Amino acid sequence: MIKGLYEAHLPVSDLSNSIDFYKKLGLEVAYQNENLAFLWIEKGNSWLGLWETDKVKTPYHPSLRHIAFKVDLEDIKQAKEWLKQRGIMVRTSFGFPPEKQPLVLPNNPQAHSAIYFDDPDGNSVELITPLRLNFEEDFEMMTLEEWFIKKK
Known part of the structure; x- marks a missing residue:
């Protein structure tokens, strides 16, 4: 039945400024009106809705103002x-400063590599790639560089 995630939405304070930001990430405007824009993440498969609103002042929490874009391993590098x-x-995430990213998230039995930054309104944006799936191995969060050294 479910094939994937089609859309996600974020609050923004200046729609035009936010459109410019997400276009820098390679997204393409699919639809726009006065207070709303949909940008293709992958045309025909997924898009991001940007809503110009005062709700952008809602304090950040990953369950409210966060989006993660899947990328390939070579791209995360x-x-x-x-x-x-x-x-x-x-930006610094999970105590890892920018120079120590991308980092590796130990979400056993999965492991993902990710890098974090903010959009113009402080919404959390993440680039993420799976490193392994369904493999039990406890480890601490580390840099991607440390992950590859450990795997040798």
Whole structure:
């Protein structure tokens, strides 16, 4: 029945500014009106709704103002430079400063590599890729570089 996630939504304070930000990430405007825009994440498969509203002042919590975009492993390795070229700064997450990202999340039995940054309204944006699925192995959160050293 369910094939994937089609849409997610975020509150924004300035729709035009937010559209520009997400276009820098490679998203394409699919629909726009005065207070709402849908941007294709993957055309025909998923999109992001941006709603201009005063609700953007709702305090951040990952369950309310967070989105994660799936990327390939090779892309996550280059993500910091790719974001820097677009004027987007990586932020400290889980105690890992930007220079220590991408990091590896130990969500046993899964492991994912991720990098975090904020949109213009402080919504949390994540680039994430699976490293392994359904494999039990306890480990502490670490950098992606440490993950590859450990796996050798």
